[in-house]
Structure formats: structure tokens, C-alpha cells
Amino acid sequence: MKEDPGYYDYWPYENRPKIKWPNGAKVAFWVAPNIEFYELNPPNNPFRKPWPQPNPALPGYTSRDWGNRVGHIRQMKLLEKYGIRGSISLSTALCDHHPEIIELCKERNWEFFSHGIYNTRYTYGMSEIQERDMIKDSIETIYKHTGQKCAGYLAPALSHSENTLDLFAEVGTELFGDEAGFYSCDLFHDDQPTPIHLRSGKRFASIPYSLEMNDTIAYLVQKITPRRYGQELKDNFDRLYAEGAESGTIMCIPTHNYQVTNAHRIKAYEEALEYITGHPDVWVTTGKEIATFFLDNYYETSLKDIQEKNNRYGIR
Amino acid sequence: MALDKSYLEYPERSYGMDHERYEWNMLSNRKPIVWPKGKKIALWVNVGVQFFPLNQKGIPFKVPGGMTKPYPDLRHYSLRDYGNRVGIYRFFKALDKYNIVPTFAMNTRLAERLPYLTGTIKDRGNEILCHGYDMDKLHYGGQNIKEEKELVKRSLDGLRNLTKQDIKGWVSPAKNESENTPDILAENGITYFCDWVNDEMPYNFKTKNGILTAMPLTTELDDHFIILNNLHSAEDWKHQVIDAFHFLLQETETQGGRILSINIHPWILGQPHRIKYLEHVLDFLGSHEAVWSTSASSILKAWKNN
Numbered sequence: 001m002k003e004d005p006g007y008y009d010y011w012p013y014e015n016r017p018k019i020k021w022p023n024g025a026k027v028a029f030w031v032a033p034n035i036e037f038y039e040l041n042p043p044n045n046p047f048r049k050p051w052p053q054p055n056p057a058l059p060g061y062t063s064r065d066w067g068n069r070v071g072h073i074r075q076m077k078l079l080e081k082y083g084i085r086g087s088i089s090l091s092t093a094l095c096d097h098h099p100e101i102i103e104l105c106k107e108r109n110w111e112f113f114s115h116g117i118y119n120t121r122y123t124y125g126m127s128e129i130q131e132r133d134m135i136k137d138s139i140e141t142i143y144k145h146t147g148q149k150c151a152g153y154l155a156p157a158l159s160h161s162e163n164t165l166d167l168f169a170e171v172g173t174e175l176f177g178d179e180a181g182f183y184s185c186d187l188f189h190d191d192q193p194t195p196i197h198l199r200s201g202k203r204f205a206s207i208p209y210s211l212e213m214n215d216t217i218a219y220l221v222q223k224i225t226p227r228r229y230g231q232e233l234k235d236n237f238d239r240l241y242a243e244g245a246e247s248g249t250i251m252c253i254p255t256h257n258y259q260v261t262n263a264h265r266i267k268a269y270e271e272a273l274e275y276i277t278g279h280p281d282v283w284v285t286t287g288k289e290i291a292t293f294f295l296d297n298y299y300e301t302s303l304k305d306i307q308e309k310n311n312r313y314g315i316r
Numbered sequence: 317m318a319l320d321k322s323y324l325e326y327p328e329r330s331y332g333m334d335h336e337r338y339e340w341n342m343l344s345n346r347k348p349i350v351w352p353k354g355k356k357i358a359l360w361v362n363v364g365v366q367f368f369p370l371n372q373k374g375i376p377f378k379v380p381g382g383m384t385k386p387y388p389d390l391r392h393y394s395l396r397d398y399g400n401r402v403g404i405y406r407f408f409k410a411l412d413k414y415n416i417v418p419t420f421a422m423n424t425r426l427a428e429r430l431p432y433l434t435g436t437i438k439d440r441g442n443e444i445l446c447h448g449y450d451m452d453k454l455h456y457g458g459q460n461i462k463e464e465k466e467l468v469k470r471s472l473d474g475l476r477n478l479t480k481q482d483i484k485g486w487v488s489p490a491k492n493e494s495e496n497t498p499d500i501l502a503e504n505g506i507t508y509f510c511d512w513v514n515d516e517m518p519y520n521f522k523t524k525n526g527i528l529t530a531m532p533l534t535t536e537l538d539d540h541f542i543i544l545n546n547l548h549s550a551e552d553w554k555h556q557v558i559d560a561f562h563f564l565l566q567e568t569e570t571q572g573g574r575i576l577s578i579n580i581h582p583w584i585l586g587q588p589h590r591i592k593y594l595e596h597v598l599d600f601l602g603s604h605e606a607v608w609s610t611s612a613s614s615i616l617k618a619w620k621n622n
Contacts, residue, residue: 001371001387005394010430013402047386124386158391189394189401191588211395212587223547232549236589243588313435 007165007187008194008206009306017301019192019248021293025283026244027237028290029276031084032154032185032209032254033075034115035101037091038064042120048159050120067258068094072101074261078270080108082277087287089115089154089185089254092138095145102145111286112146113185114138114168116156123159131161136171139180149176151288154185154209169202178203183291185209191240191249193294195303203299205291208250212236215259215269230268237276244281250290251276337498338521338530348572349517349622355608356568357561358615359601360577361418362487362510362533363407365437367426367450368396376458379451379490381540381581396583400426400433403586408440410595414602419443419612421487421510421579424474425450438479443611445485445510446475452489459494468500485612487511487533499524508616517575518619529616531577538579543590550590557597565606575615576601 021028040061042050051057079086088105090112095102105112116123117138123131139150153168161167165184172181184196187206194206211217213236218229233253240249253272255261260269277284294302328334351358370393372383381396383389411418420437422444427434437444448455449471455464476483486501487510501509502525510533512521521530535541537560542553557578564574578597585594601607 003369003371005370005390010432012432013405160388160390162388186390187394189397191402228549232589235592239588239591309432313431
């Protein structure tokens with residue numbers, strides 16, 4: 001066991017090379033709807049219980065199923081209204097269970113990235129081969145159902161192994177070369193993209209997917225009210241927009257169709273979307289487009305700056 | 317069933333405390349303290365600069381704010397790391413903009429791991445106090461004394477060496493101690509510590525190796541306590557700090573000078589959606605004529621000079 005993940009170097013948030021997003025935007029803004037499938041009768045995992053109650057765990061299962069039956073369409077229409085294409089963090093078994101949802105998102109040219117097979121199948125305890133097979137299955141499923149070569153990964157239920165990012169990048173390369181497996185949403189250490197060290201040496205980026213702005217964290221962990229959530233989204237945006245004048249920042253709103261689309265919550269969310277997209281210097285985009293832009297334009301510059309900063313006071 | 321008869325025996329039942337560490341003494345009965353230049357409120361902004369290791373052992377408990385998921389908990393690791401990488405640079409800007417003098421409470425392991433950040437803090441010239449080795453190296457009741465002595469020495473020697481400051485202050489990770497911690501701290505050149513939250517002014521604390529000063533670093537206004545434990549918003553944190561200030565200021569009209577201590581963490585208030593509220597607080601306090609913004613050791617020195 002390691003004291004740190006070893007995926008990235010220290011990079012102080014001061015005097016970094018200036019990132020300029022397309023059209024001079026200060027903030028790259030993306031929305032990542034998690035479209036998930038939770039199982040009614042998931043198998044046991046030795047490290048984490050899927051539900052607080054014995055199966056069938058109705059409270060959790062049914063509210064999530066509600067998200068797919070009721071909430072998804074609401075959020076899709078809302079995002080469409082503000083010109084936002086979702087970047088879907090997908091439980092890929094949903095392609096088999098609910099292909100209608102996949103079709104609707106495909107028609108709108110949304111991005112699909114892998115969030116594992118089911119959100120009730122954790123990475124904990126998997127052998128390296130098992131995790132690799134699971135990731136490969138998920139990337140192949142996305143390709144088969146959407147024709148997209150999966151660029152990004154968010155581990156199911158944020159369950160990881162020491163090799164998760166390496167495996168995702170390697171499977172992406174095996175299937176589609178450099179066109180797949182080149183960004184991760186699993187790390188929350190920054191408001192800008194970060195080059196990631198992999199054992200394969202592949203060019204790979206961490207793209208901020210803010211856990212703090214995540215509706216499930218806001219509502220279930222921080223237990224804030226919908227109006228407070230709307231205010232936090234605006235406050236978050238204001239700061240990143242102001243700082244983006246110095247060097248481009250990223251704001252992500254990760255959502256769940258079973259949380260933010262509830263009738264009593266959707267208004268605050270809409271007001272925040274209206275506020276954010278109403279600013280002139282915002283690049284409304286997707287995770288993959290941000291990662292591609294960063295890797296194409298700022299990857300080397302970033303590595304060089306990290307090296308120089310760390311030389312300043314000596315490296316440990 | 318019945319309990320052993322000793323359960324109804326009360327050997328410490330007498331006037332004052334149930335231990336020998338300090339005197340029983342109500343704040344309102346003490347000699348009024350006068351701060352330099354006629355200031356009423358000494359402001360102690362204490363910034364926790366912490367390292368939460370990914371391979372947390374959790375002995376004897378999981379530190380609040382630490383890893384909660386099975387290994388490797390990238391989620392909590394990277395959210396904490398955010399503070400040292402991004403949030404603290406927002407703190408520096410805000411502190412300097414509003415002329416606030418911070419005190420940094422650093423984990424030694426963090427200082428070892430991040431020479432850039434340690435160098436930056438050192439170059440700023442602010443006081444640094446030792447916050448233990450890392451957030452997973454707890455001091456706790458029943459801890460082996462040899463082990464704890466080694467831990468304190470390693471923490472202090474390491475931080476003194478890396479920062480070139482003769483560190484005199486200490487706050488334990490999670491403000492948790494063993495029955496021996498104060499004695500070991502005094503033995504290692506510490507003169508004040510901030511783990512006991514039982515007062516609002518400094519007081520003398522007896523150890524086997526001389527007197528320490530207990531400095532009042534309240535948990536009640538800590539951002540971790542208010543925002544993450546109590547689940548109040550950052551905006552509410554702001555209101556609570558400012559309300560506390562107004563009350564303390566009023567109290568100084570009939571009693572002596574007071575201390576407003578604010579213990580904050582860049583991984584919490586350094587988030588983009590929260591930093592504005594910290595800036596409001598620093599702006600308000602930094603521009604108030606009654607406020608003396610200074611380091612923990614300056615407050616201690618002024619208190620001793622009274």
C-alpha cells in the first residue's frame with residue numbers, strides 16, 4: 001500500500017502557463033450526467049456492501065430506477081435548452097437494459113464514457129485481469145451501441161485499485177490506439193487538467209470532475225438545500241471564471257438523473273445553468289473535447305512547468 | 317446484575333479539577349488583559365496544512381477528514397490534496413490582500429513531501445507550528461510512551477530542520493493526546509500547545525518537564541467542524557465568525573482583551589465555491605480598528621507581558 005497514488009506531481013496553483021480555451025474562453029464548462037444502473041440483487045463484495053438493507057433494497061434501488069424512468073428526460077431537455085451536450089458517465093449495462101436512453105443521447109451527439117458495467121459492481125478485490133476484463137467489456141459495449149471510442153473513465157462507484165488508470169489507458173490503446181482511453185475523472189486534486197503518469201507512458205490527462213459540485217455529494221453527503229446548491233454552483237462558477245482570465249479553468253457539474261431532476265430541485269439547477277451559460281467567455285463542451293484540447297496544446301508545456309516549479313525548492 | 321462497588325466511589329471528588337494539570341479558574345474572574353496599541357481583539361488565523369496518507373492505518377481511530385473508503389480511496393486523498401495544491405494559493409492571496417497575519421500548522425510529513433510549498437511558507441516568514449507528523453499518526457490514550465516520544469521528536473526535528481524555524485507551538489492531529497503528550501512536548505522545546513479547547517484565553521498547564529501554555533484554538537469556529545461536521549454552509553460559517561467577533565468585542569468593554577481564533581483548512585474553505593466567504597471574513601476583520609492580527613506566539617508573548 002502506498003502513501004500517495006503516484007499518478008501526478010505537485011503543481012502549485014500559481015504562475016502556471018496560461019491556458020487559453022477555444023475562442024478565448026476563461027472556463028471550460030461541462031456537465032456529466034451519470035446514467036447508472038444499480039442492481040436489485042447485486043452479488044456480495046467482500047469490501048463494500050451495495051445497499052444498507054438486505055436485497056431487495058427498495059429505497060435505494062427504486063429511487064435510482066426512478067432516475068431512468070422519470071428524471072433522465074427532464075435533465076436531457078434542460079441541457080438541450082441551454083445548448084449543453086452531456087458527457088455521460090455510463091453504467092454500460094444500461095445499453096442492454098435501456099437502449100432507448102442511449103438512442104436519445106446518441107441523437108443529441110452526447111459523449112459516452114465508461115463508469116463500469118453496473119454501479120453495484122465494485123473494483124475492490126478484483127484481480128488485475130478481472131478489472132481489465134471489466135474495463136474492456138465497458139469500452140466494447142460503448143462502441144457497439146454508440147460507435148464511440150471511449151475516451152474517459154470514472155471507476156464504478158469511485159471504487160479503484162492501484163492500477164485502475166493504467167488499465168483503462170492500456171485497454172483503450174489495445175482496442176483503438178490513441179483514440180481511446182486518454183482521460184480520467186477519478187482525481188479531484190485540481191481545477192485544471194493535469195498530466196498523469198502511467199506505467200505505459202501514454203499521454204493521458206486528469207480532467208476535473210468536481211466532486212464538490214456533484215449533486216449526490218451535495219444532497220446526500222453535505223445535505224444542503226436545493227437553493228443552496230444553486231448558489232454553490234454559481235459561487236463556484238464565479239471564482240473559476242474570474243481566475244480563468246489568468247489561465248483557463250474547468251468547471252464540471254456531475255449529476256445523477258435520480259437527484260437533480262427531482263421536481264423540487266430542478267429549478268435551482270436550471271437557474272445555475274442559465275447563469276453560467278449566460279456569460280460570454282464560457283466554452284460549453286464535453287470531457288473528451290477538453291482532454292483532447294489539453295493534450296494537443298498544453299500537455300508538454302504543463303510537464304515543463306511542473307518540472308521547473310519543483311526544481312525551485314528542490315525535489316524530495 | 318450489579319456494578320462493582322468502586323463504581324460508586326469518587327476519589328477525585330473535591331474542589332477544583334479532577335486532575336493536576338491546571339487550576340480551576342473562571343475566565344470572568346481573571347485580571348483583564350491589555351493588547352498592544354489598545355487593540356481589543358487579538359486575531360489568530362491558524363491554517364492547517366495537512367497530509368492525509370492514502371495508506372491510512374487508522375490507529376486507534378480513523379482521523380476525521382481522512383480516508384473512509386476501501387484502499388485506495390482516491391476520492392478523499394485527492395480532495396485533501398487539493399488544499400495543498402490549489403486551495404492554499406487562494407488562501408495566500410486572500411490573507412495578503414486583507415493584511416491578515418496567518419500562523420501555519422504543518423504536518424511534518426507534508427513539509428517533507430512538498431518542498432515547494434514548505435519553501436513558499438518559509439519565505440513568507442509566518443510562524444509555523446507543528447501539527448504532528450501526519451494526519452494518520454495520532455497521539456492517543458494508552459499509546460506506548462517510547463513510540464510517542466519518537467513520534468514527537470521525529471515531527472519536531474523534521475519540521476525545525478526543513479523550515480529553519482525554532483518551532484515552539486504544537487497542535488496534535490485531531491487535537492487528540494495521550495496522557496503523556498504534554499510532558500513529551502515540554503521535553504522537546506515546545507512552549508505552547510493548542511489541543512485543549514477548555515478556555516478562551518491562554519493558561520498555564522503543568523507538565524513533568526515544566527509549564528506549557530495552553531493556547532485557545534477553538535474547535536467551535538473551525539471550518540471542518542462547522543461545514544463538514546455540522547453541515548452548515550460556508551456562508552453560515554462566515555456569519556458565525558462575525559457574530560462571535562461582535563460578542564467578544566462587546567465583552568471587552570467590561571473585561572480585558574479577547575482572542576478570536578479561527579482554525580481553517582485550504583482543502584475546505586479553499587474550494588472555489590467557498591473562498592468568497594473566507595475573503596468576506598478576512599476583509600471584515602482585517603479592516604476593523606479593534607483587531608490586532610498577529611501570530612499565535614505574538615499573542616502568547618503579549619499575554620505573558622501583562
